[in-house]
Amino acid sequence: MFSVAHRPRHPMHSTEKIIRKCVAVIGAGPAGLMAAEMLSRHGVRVDVYDAMPSAGRKFLMAGKGGMNITHAEPYADFLTRYGARREQIEPLLNTFTPTDLREWVHGFGIETFVGSSGRVFPAGMKAAPLLRAWLHRLREGDVHFHMRHRWCGWNEDGSLRFETAQDEHPVNADALVLALGGGSWPQLGSDAAWVALLAQRGVDIAALHPANCGFDIAWSTYFRERFVGEPLKSIVATFGEVRKQGECIITSNGIEGGLIYALSAALRDEIERSGSATLYLDLLPDWTAQRVHDEVHHPRGSRSLSSHLQSRLGLKGVKANLLREVLGAQNFANPALLAAAIKALPLKLIAPRPLIEAISSSGGIKFEALDGHLMLRDLPGVFCAGEMLDWEAPTGGYLLSACFASGYAAGTGALKWLHKP
Numbered sequence: 001m002f003s004v005a006h007r008p009r010h011p012m013h014s015t016e017k018i019i020r021k022c023v024a025v026i027g028a029g030p031a032g033l034m035a036a037e038m039l040s041r042h043g044v045r046v047d048v049y050d051a052m053p054s055a056g057r058k059f060l061m062a063g064k065g066g067m068n069i070t071h072a073e074p075y076a077d078f079l080t081r082y083g084a085r086r087e088q089i090e091p092l093l094n095t096f097t098p099t100d101l102r103e104w105v106h107g108f109g110i111e112t113f114v115g116s117s118g119r120v121f122p123a124g125m126k127a128a129p130l131l132r133a134w135l136h137r138l139r140e141g142d143v144h145f146h147m148r149h150r151w152c153g154w155n156e157d158g159s160l161r162f163e164t165a166q167d168e169h170p171v172n173a174d175a176l177v178l179a180l181g182g183g184s185w186p187q188l189g190s191d192a193a194w195v196a197l198l199a200q201r202g203v204d205i206a207a208l209h210p211a212n213c214g215f216d217i218a219w220s221t222y223f224r225e226r227f228v229g230e231p232l233k234s235i236v237a238t239f240g241e242v243r244k245q246g247e248c249i250i251t252s253n254g255i256e257g258g259l260i261y262a263l264s265a266a267l268r269d270e271i272e273r274s275g276s277a278t279l280y281l282d283l284l285p286d287w288t289a290q291r292v293h294d295e296v297h298h299p300r301g302s303r304s305l306s307s308h309l310q311s312r313l314g315l316k317g318v319k320a321n322l323l324r325e326v327l328g329a330q331n332f333a334n335p336a337l338l339a340a341a342i343k344a345l346p347l348k349l350i351a352p353r354p355l356i357e358a359i360s361s362s363g364g365i366k367f368e369a370l371d372g373h374l375m376l377r378d379l380p381g382v383f384c385a386g387e388m389l390d391w392e393a394p395t396g397g398y399l400l401s402a403c404f405a406s407g408y409a410a411g412t413g414a415l416k417w418l419h420k421p
């Protein structure tokens with residue numbers, strides 16, 4: 001499908017053009033760059049194309065609030081984070097483990113450290129120094145970057161179609177790695193336009209859905225206006241069998257934050273099934289239900305209920321108002337219902353926030369459409385990696401770990417393909 005002889009646009013030495021193999025990698029995120037590294041290390045010329053003006057924009061954004069590159073928990077626990085796709089992701093991670101990933105970062109002279117939660121961060125917690133060093137090394141290793149090149153599918157002759165601001169032109173290569181990302185934060189480049197391009201070629205793709213996302217709740221105008229942006233700290237959220245401690249934030253539409261992201265896949269699926277999902281919040285997880293009951297029922301004399309809650313239970317501000325918002329005035333004044341709600345406040349979530357706002361996406365190219373080297377069964381020579389595959393994982397470094405590992409696997413697969421007789 002791809003032939004070196006037809007690569008018209010790359011300024012290379014003519015002898016090299018004939019002898020050396022070349023691979024086009026589309027998508028300069030962590031998955032695509034890892035595939036490019038793998039290939040260039042083995043002497044393959046790599047051309048990386050990306051629609052954006054610069055590489056790794058989502059990777060850099062991931063580094064803004066503290067780049068969480070992987071997780072240091074025991075590997076057996078680590079693997080469980082990929083849920084239903086563990087079977088497909090595990091072989092990828094086995095060839096580029098979280099430990100390999102840390103060592104790879106150390107190879108740039110950047111140390112990593114383990115935070116109190118077990119999350120692994122590069123020193124300084126930023127992505128920019130790592131990306132800078134990585135791009136430098138790739139350029140030195142015969143990786144050629146073509147930014148502002150939007151891939152638009154294939155021409156009839158099988159060449160790749162790219163649009164730039166100036167023109168549209170065809171590119172041929174010996175193999176292709178697609179690492180086009182999921183559908184969240186499209187302003188950073190991954191706009192999921194590839195879904196239609198690959199579906200046209202018969203590739204089986206699971207619909208993209210928001211993952212690690214916030215949810216809509218029908219707040220009253222009063223609550224929304226007063227408490228938007230307020231954090232709910234040191235709470236426990238329970239959905240089904242899963243209990244998580246952490247914090248989240250009241251948004252104008254509902255709720256979001258790390259605690260919610262951790263439960264978001266199950267909540268999203270429940271909303272899909274039954275139209276809504278009820279999340280239970282324990283606002284005082286360190287207190288027993290009995291102690292909360294006793295304090296709520298303690299005689300309050302002429303004091304208002306609000307000052308009673310504040311003085312006996314330390315509940316005030318957003319927590320106290322959330323109780324009133326959810327229970328309504330009548331139930332809020334009922335001590336038995338109030339005490340129960342403090343330990344298990346039911347929040348009705350009515351919709352996940354849109355995909356474009358989510359941290360990541362679920363869905364993508366189904367693993368059944370790929371062989372063991374991440375090559376599309378119906379498009380020989382085309383390998384796929386990263387978030388565009390059909391898997392999801394919570395935040396905590398699991399996303400990047402699988403993106404790197406799948407990029408490594410796709411690069412290895414392309415390398416094997418090049419060496420096929």
Ligand SMILES: Cc1cc2nc3c(=O)[nH]c(=O)nc-3n(C[C@H](O)[C@H](O)[C@H](O)COP(=O)(O)OP(=O)(O)OC[C@H]3O[C@@H](n4cnc5c(N)ncnc54)[C@H](O)[C@@H]3O)c2cc1C
Nearest residue numbers: 027029030031051062068151181189190386387397399400
């Ligand atoms: C705010 C935020 C914080 C995050 N924090 C973390 C974190 O701390 N830890 C963690 O593990 N994960 C985190 N993630 C998730 C992580 O960044 C992504 O999972 C990861 O970047 C996906 O890598 P990828 O290479 O598959 O795709 P991307 O990084 O999305 O790269 C895809 C590339 O393909 C290009 N592209 C797409 N379509 C085309 C086209 N048609 N033509 C040419 N180029 C195209 C895009 O421009 C983009 O550069 C975070 C995400 C967000 C949004």
